[in-house]
Amino acid sequence: MTIVVFLGPSLPLEDARSILPDAVYLPPARQADLISALDHAPDAIGLIDGEFHQSRSVWHKEILIALERGVRVFGSSSMGALRAAELEPYGMTGVGGVFERFASGELIDDDEVALLYHMEDGDYRHVSEPMVNIRATLESAAASGRVPESLLAEALRAAKSLHYTERTRRAVAECLRAGGTDAEAVAALDDVWAAEPVDIKAQDARQLLHLLRLYAEQGAPRGGTVPKVARTAALDSLYDRERRVSIGGLSVSMEEIAEYIQLHHPRAAAVNAAAMNRTLVLVLADLLHVEPAKAEVESEEHRWRVRHGKTEDGAFSAWLAQNHLTREEFRQLARENAICRHLWRWLLYVRHVERTARPLLDHLRWEDAYVPWASDAADHTALPTPRDEGLLQALTPEEAERLHAQHRSRHGLPAETDLVSWAEEAGFNSPELLLLALVKASHRHAATTTHSPSRHEEEQP
Numbered sequence: 001m002t003i004v005v006f007l008g009p010s011l012p013l014e015d016a017r018s019i020l021p022d023a024v025y026l027p028p029a030r031q032a033d034l035i036s037a038l039d040h041a042p043d044a045i046g047l048i049d050g051e052f053h054q055s056r057s058v059w060h061k062e063i064l065i066a067l068e069r070g071v072r073v074f075g076s077s078s079m080g081a082l083r084a085a086e087l088e089p090y091g092m093t094g095v096g097g098v099f100e101r102f103a104s105g106e107l108i109d110d111d112e113v114a115l116l117y118h119m120e121d122g123d124y125r126h127v128s129e130p131m132v133n134i135r136a137t138l139e140s141a142a143a144s145g146r147v148p149e150s151l152l153a154e155a156l157r158a159a160k161s162l163h164y165t166e167r168t169r170r171a172v173a174e175c176l177r178a179g180g181t182d183a184e185a186v187a188a189l190d191d192v193w194a195a196e197p198v199d200i201k202a203q204d205a206r207q208l209l210h211l212l213r214l215y216a217e218q219g220a221p222r223g224g225t226v227p228k229v230a231r232t233a234a235l236d237s238l239y240d241r242e243r244r245v246s247i248g249g250l251s252v253s254m255e256e257i258a259e260y261i262q263l264h265h266p267r268a269a270a271v272n273a274a275a276m277n278r279t280l281v282l283v284l285a286d287l288l289h290v291e292p293a294k295a296e297v298e299s300e301e302h303r304w305r306v307r308h309g310k311t312e313d314g315a316f317s318a319w320l321a322q323n324h325l326t327r328e329e330f331r332q333l334a335r336e337n338a339i340c341r342h343l344w345r346w347l348l349y350v351r352h353v354e355r356t357a358r359p360l361l362d363h364l365r366w367e368d369a370y371v372p373w374a375s376d377a378a379d380h381t382a383l384p385t386p387r388d389e390g391l392l393q394a395l396t397p398e399e400a401e402r403l404h405a406q407h408r409s410r411h412g413l414p415a416e417t418d419l420v421s422w423a424e425e426a427g428f429n430s431p432e433l434l435l436l437a438l439v440k441a442s443h444r445h446a447a448t449t450t451h452s453p454s455r456h457e458e459e460q461p
Contacts, residue, residue, distance in 0.1 A: 001216045004042045006033070006058075008049030009117040009124035010077040011205040019209040022216075029079065031056035032242035032253075035065060039245045039324065043222055044072040046212050048205050050079025052114050059238065060087060064229045067091045069326070070222040072215070075099065076208040077201040078113040078130075091223060095211055096204025098132050107132070113201065114164040128167045134159045136198040138189075146192050151185055169193050245324045254324075270367070278340065285339045292338035300334040300341070303417075345424060356427030380444060392436055403438045 007016055008028035016025065024040055026033065028049035037045060045066060050058045063083055066073050067090060075084030076095040084094030085102035094103055101107040112135075116127040138155050141147040147155075158175040159167055169190060176186045229235070241255040262268050310316040320330060348355065364370040408417055419431035428434040 001044070001219065002040055002042045003044045003046065003212055003216060004037045004040055005046040005209070005212070006037075006049055006080070007046075007205070008078075009115060009126060010049050010201045011209075012123060015202075016205070016209055019206060020213045020216075023209075023212065029058040030054075031059050032062070032238055032244065034058050035062040035239060036244040036251075038066060038069065038071070039243075041321075042071055044074065044212060044215060046208055047073065047075045047080035047083060048077045048208060050083075052079070052110065058083065061229055061235050062238070063087055063092055064090060065235075065239070067223060068229050069328075072220075072223040074208055074212065077204040080208070081113060081204065082110060095208045097136070097200050098204050101132070111164045115167070116165040128165055129169065130201060131159060131164065131167060132200055133198060134167065134172070136200040137193055137196070140196070140198050141189075141192045147189055148185075151181070151189060154179070154181055155189060278336075281340050281343055282336055285343055288343075290339050290342050292335060292342060296338040296341075297331065297335045300337045301331065304334065304337075341425070348424060348427065352429070355429060360427070380441075392432065392439065395435075395439060400435060403435070403442060407438055 003020065003023040004026060005016065005020070005023045006026050006029040007013060013025060016023075023046070024037075024042070026037065028051050029047060030051045034045065034047065047058070047063075058079060060083065063073050064087070067087075072093065073087075073091075074093045074095055075081055075087075076099055078098070081094060081096065081099040081102055084092045084099050088094055088103060094100070098107075098113060102112075109131075112131040115130040117124045118127060119125070135156065138147060138152050142149055142152040154176060155172060158179065159172045162171055162175065173186050173190050176189075177183060241258075242253055244251050244253045262272065265271055305311050305316060308319075310319050320327060325333075361370060364373055404419060408422070419434055423429075423431040423434040426434065428437070
């Protein structure tokens with residue numbers, strides 16, 4: 001079981017590893033970090049610490065996407081407690097006293113868990129004290145009778161009046177003295193605070209880690225999925241651009257990958273044009289309310305796996321991991337291709353007479369690839385071939401199927417692709433005309449004693 005934990009100043013990493021040694025520990029979560037953690041394929045995520053002031057905070061919808069995929073998400077102590085209190089109705093699990101106070105509405109301010117810290121030799125050093133720890137310490141002292149209730153209320157007001165970066169024991173004491181509180185009472189409060197501080201954030205972090213260890217030991221199932229998260233432009237941008245993935249031990253964002261391709265791919269312009277054209281087709285399909293049937297989507301997926309040699313589930317799963325895709329995301333790609341195929345067929349229907357000759361040749365002209373293909377076509381048609389009359393009648397069913405299978409395999413088409421579908425998609429007016437073209441091509445190939453690759457065979461369209 002894979003467990004990812006976002007941990008920072010709430011608890012020393014050494015203490016955390018003593019409780020849950022096999023977890024993947026990551027620094028305090030920033031926006032896009034939690035959604036990037038899905039690259040580890042975790043069964044559960046423990047969100048303890050997150051950044052507030054330094055960077056944009058981890059977003060609620062990141063957590064919802066993890067929950068949507070069946071990943072259990074637990075929160076406690078700091079940022080985790082805040083997000084769990086907000087997302088508990090959607091399936092996030094909150095742990096500990098800080099979470100309970102926020103969930104009940106007793107606490108509402110984010111600064112209650114905030115603190116200033118710095119890194120030293122890989123460890124987080126507190127510069128200020130989080131308000132929840134101050135509350136827990138003073139309330140414990142008051143409950144034991146060591147601090148009067150009146151002084152407790154004054155001290156809490158003084159601490160709350162300070163900015164979270166300035167909340168220290170000394171600053172609270174100075175604030176009390178400046179406000180006229182009895183100096184001996186302040187000194188007594190300071191002594192109690194120094195002697196028996198309560199670190200509720202650390203307590204909650206330990207409680208979360210113990211729960212995660214129990215979760216792993218019991219082999220608990222992945223969480224139930226929550227309703228689909230509504231997609232927005234901001235969420236898509238976060239996932240499609242800011243999400244980071246691991247490649248060869250290096251962390252890289254999707255945007256950095258895309259930018260590199262735009263600058264360094266030898267056919268960047270053509271790749272970008274194809275991507276934009278595909279996107280425009282999908283926009284048009286959405287306007288026309290085109291929705292493929294489930295069988296059509298499954299056919300697209302099968303066709304792709306045959307064409308790319310990924311029919312075995314193991315090979316396909318490895319490919320998905322390498323391409324940073326989930327099975328659901330690949331299914332969406334297959335759905336989009338089924339939508340495109342719908343519109344291709346519609347276009348061929350309305351262009352029944354013209355078909356695809358002009359669009360195909362114009363595309364090659366625009367790419368300055370027409371001349372070599374036209375020259376090869378001329379050479380090909382000059383080869384001897386029988387007259388069309390009677391050519392199909394002389395073809396046995398076995399020979400027809402052999403030709404069909406041979407060229408179907410060459411084009412990466414699924415075995416169940418029939419001549420009618422193939423002809424329709426390839427721009428032939430009928431399956432008979434496609435079969436006739438296959439027969440003539442076979443005769444011309446047989447007429448040549450040697451086959452030398454054409455000048456463009458190694459090019460990728």
